[in-house]
Amino acid sequence: MATCDNLVRRHVLNTSPETDCIFCHSQMEDLEHILFLCEKTGEIWNAFLRWIGKSSALHHNAKEHFLAFIGLGNKAETRFLTGLWISIVWSIWKERNNCIFKQGVWNKDKLVLEIKMKLWCWKMIFKLEAPVLDLQAWLSLEGILS
Template sequence: MATVDNLLKRNVPISNSESRCALCQMQLEDANHIFLSCIMSAGIWNELLRWLGKQSALHSNAIVHSSAFTNIGNKKDGQFLAGVWMCTVWCIWKGRNEVRFNHGKWAQDKMVAEIKSRLWSWKQAYNLRIPTEDFRAWFAAANLEESGAERN
């Protein structure tokens, strides 16, 4: 992954202004920071937890974070939550690249909406059973425990 910390390890010249996180401009850019602990991406994780009706203290290490996130629901929700985690990381990476390379703007509400929309479109590929077939109701709140939906 071409984060600044990896480029620096390979002796790629990076200016001081380019070495900071493209999203918050506060810390050296590394994968754990971009995806998990940056204030911009942490806001997305918190919004997704609210949407899912869950609470959790998520770690700043990707492996621990992924495990904690996929285990916030009951056992049958694990596959769905893993899909949410993967989709979120992918969307954050795309958003970071847009900011870094195309001078794009970071908008948390648009990012969360993109994650929800992509999850809906990925449901067939991941064989995810969404709690309702009504996209608008699901988009508003996933409500995993209340749905009683079974997931493979």
């Protein structure tokens, strides 16, 4: 992925404040930071852990993070948790690109809503195992897998 650390390593960019994480500005952007370590994206992961009624200390490596996340549920919930993980990662990456290329502004609540809406659509299309709720309950309920 074209994260700032990769672009600096390939001499496409020079290290500068522009290579810092677009969300927290505390360190150089790399994949693990932007998706899993950044305090801002950590808020997203914590919001969704609460939403599914689980708690966990998740890994910082993408593969280990994914395996730990889908391991939070039982076998029947694996597809739902996989879809949720993919939706969160994809949405964070899209938000990162929006902030960099379109001068977007980080908005946690908007991002959480977008992820829930995306997952609602995927749930219907792919018949993911999840509680059958109306959309309003889906958006507001916490602990949906508890």
